[in-house]
Amino acid sequence: MAPNEIYQYSIVTALLDGVAENGLPLTDLLKHGDHGLGTFRHLEGEMIVLDGIVYQMRSDGSVTAVDLPSASASKQTETAVAPFAMITHFQPAQSTQAVLSDKADLHSLVAFLLPEAHNVYLSFRIHGRFRSITVRTVGGQTKPHEGLTEVGAHQTSNTFEEDPPIEGTIFGFRSPAYMQNVSVAGDHLHFISADRRKGGHLLALVSDGEVTVEVAPAYKFHLELPAHDDEFNDAQLQGDSEAIAAVEG
Amino acid sequence: MAPNEIYQYSIVTALLDGVAENGLPLTDLLKHGDHGLGTFRHLEGEMIVLDGIVYQMRSDGSVTAVDLPSASASKQTETAVAPFAMITHFQPAQSTQAVLSDKADLHSLVAFLLPEAHNVYLSFRIHGRFRSITVRTVGGQTKPHEGLTEVGAHQTSNTFEEDPPIEGTIFGFRSPAYMQNVSVAGDHLHFISADRRKGGHLLALVSDGEVTVEVAPAYKFHLELPAHDDEFNDAQLQGDSEAIAAVEG
Numbered sequence: 001m002a003p004n005e006i007y008q009y010s011i012v013t014a015l016l017d018g019v020a021e022n023g024l025p026l027t028d029l030l031k032h033g034d035h036g037l038g039t040f041r042h043l044e045g046e047m048i049v050l051d052g053i054v055y056q057m058r059s060d061g062s063v064t065a066v067d068l069p070s071a072s073a074s075k076q077t078e079t080a081v082a083p084f085a086m087i088t089h090f091q092p093a094q095s096t097q098a099v100l101s102d103k104a105d106l107h108s109l110v111a112f113l114l115p116e117a118h119n120v121y122l123s124f125r126i127h128g129r130f131r132s133i134t135v136r137t138v139g140g141q142t143k144p145h146e147g148l149t150e151v152g153a154h155q156t157s158n159t160f161e162e163d164p165p166i167e168g169t170i171f172g173f174r175s176p177a178y179m180q181n182v183s184v185a186g187d188h189l190h191f192i193s194a195d196r197r198k199g200g201h202l203l204a205l206v207s208d209g210e211v212t213v214e215v216a217p218a219y220k221f222h223l224e225l226p227a228h229d230d231e232f233n234d235a236q237l238q239g240d241s242e243a244i245a246a247v248e249g
Numbered sequence: 250m251a252p253n254e255i256y257q258y259s260i261v262t263a264l265l266d267g268v269a270e271n272g273l274p275l276t277d278l279l280k281h282g283d284h285g286l287g288t289f290r291h292l293e294g295e296m297i298v299l300d301g302i303v304y305q306m307r308s309d310g311s312v313t314a315v316d317l318p319s320a321s322a323s324k325q326t327e328t329a330v331a332p333f334a335m336i337t338h339f340q341p342a343q344s345t346q347a348v349l350s351d352k353a354d355l356h357s358l359v360a361f362l363l364p365e366a367h368n369v370y371l372s373f374r375i376h377g378r379f380r381s382i383t384v385r386t387v388g389g390q391t392k393p394h395e396g397l398t399e400v401g402a403h404q405t406s407n408t409f410e411e412d413p414p415i416e417g418t419i420f421g422f423r424s425p426a427y428m429q430n431v432s433v434a435g436d437h438l439h440f441i442s443a444d445r446r447k448g449g450h451l452l453a454l455v456s457d458g459e460v461t462v463e464v465a466p467a468y469k470f471h472l473e474l475p476a477h478d479d480e481f482n483d484a485q486l487q488g489d490s491e492a493i494a495a496v497e498g
Contacts, residue, residue, distance in 0.1 A: 116477070117482070120474045120476075178260060178262050178486050179431065181427040219473060220473050222469070233368055235368060
């Protein structure tokens with residue numbers, strides 16, 4: 001895959017239906033990119049991928065770099081899978097410094113940076129210090145097939161307002177409205193602190209002065225659907241835009 | 250691309266919005282498969298691709314094999330473009346003989362043949378003789394950006410009930426419901442006669458005894474979005490499931 005093409009495994013509607021028993025092995029996921037986001041088996045926390053390293057951010061506040069088996073190891077050692085993930089070989093097309101007072105600022109800034117990319121996917125990375133960052137982390141399914149809305153009901157939210165301000169990186173995607181049910185329409189962003197000890201799904205932010213915003217458009221989107229997966233095959237996948245916005249917005 | 254992976258250029262919602270001025274050169278389209286369907290610049294008729302040959306089926310009843318420039322020819326000779334198309338390297342996973350009394354028969358038969366592929370894309374090809382085939386062919390835009398619904402209002406429908414029964418091939422895709430707005434949810438099929446003189450977008454069929462039905466699931470879907478295309482970039486792309494079903498169902 002060329003830089004900035006996006007590879008996605010499964011669809012967000014399947015997560016809504018609780019399809020999270022199986023998934024794409026993380027070693028396979030990393031063949032398609034070095035920056036991304038997603039979740040883990042049983043919705044056990046939030047995933048962010050930066051520079052080819054996969055981090056798992058759990059609702060107990062722990063953050064771990066996932067230890068992946070080497071290529072020579074047995075296939076059986078691969079227990080880490082993503083029931084949903086998006087990944088890209090990120091190569092910024094535009095870069096700027098900006099003060100961000102909220103997510104809406106970020107939304108309009110990115111639209112301004114890439115006016116020719118209204119109706120396509122975007123990837124973006126933000127790095128700097130933040131006066132305030134609010135994230136949530138899902139706590140995992142408490143029973144098989146539990147849907148994302150129910151799992152989200154017992155998620156943990158955390159706001160980091162530290163002195164000195166927390167330093168970290170946000171990475172994520174903007175998906176066009178017509179991809180609702182497949183990806184998450186609008187901005188879907190995950191955050192991890194520079195010390196790799198805090199993070200989650202980004203809900204709100206206030207930058208501490210200027211931060212670096214890098215963005216790239218994506219004109220090619222590769223979707224892999226679960227094969228030989230009864231849970232996916234049996235799911236209703238009706239979709240629910242309001243539910244997606246509520247739990248992933 | 251491996252057999253049965255699907256490559257799609259642009260989205261059906263863009264056609265609804267009349268985005269049909271530009272498109273993917275057909276020589277590029279054919280790099281991604283040998284069987285498919287789509288339309289042409291300005292919605293000038295229906296496209297079917299069989300065994301690597303692109304046919305244009307116009308509302309005046311004419312059917313022509315599109316003459317593509319050789320690889321050595323100048324880029325400027327490539328005037329044939331697809332503003333929307335889906336294509337695959339078709340390799341049947343299941344094949345059967347069946348009597349089909351209507352499109353609903355076909356729908357249930359294909360679901361029966363591939364019970365493990367409820368929620369993914371399918372490609373299928375039907376060949377045989379038909380007591381009745383009804384197709385429509387869009388007549389092209391009468392002004393720039395004219396939407397598919399308006400163009401469809403002045404389409405031509407034809408029913409072929411011949412003696413002997415017309416022989417021909419149907420090719421198309423079944424797209425999952427969650428891909429509405431992107432592809433055409435449900436079955437989207439085009440027909441061409443064995444003598445390559447008649448065809449269009451399939452509306453109804455009655456087989457003459459048994460016909461051959463070949464089907465394959467697709468777990469990988471590759472979407473290319475129009476780049477450097479102001480018409481696509483400026484489109485609203487709100488989507489309208491009822492309009493898609495009305496004009497493409």
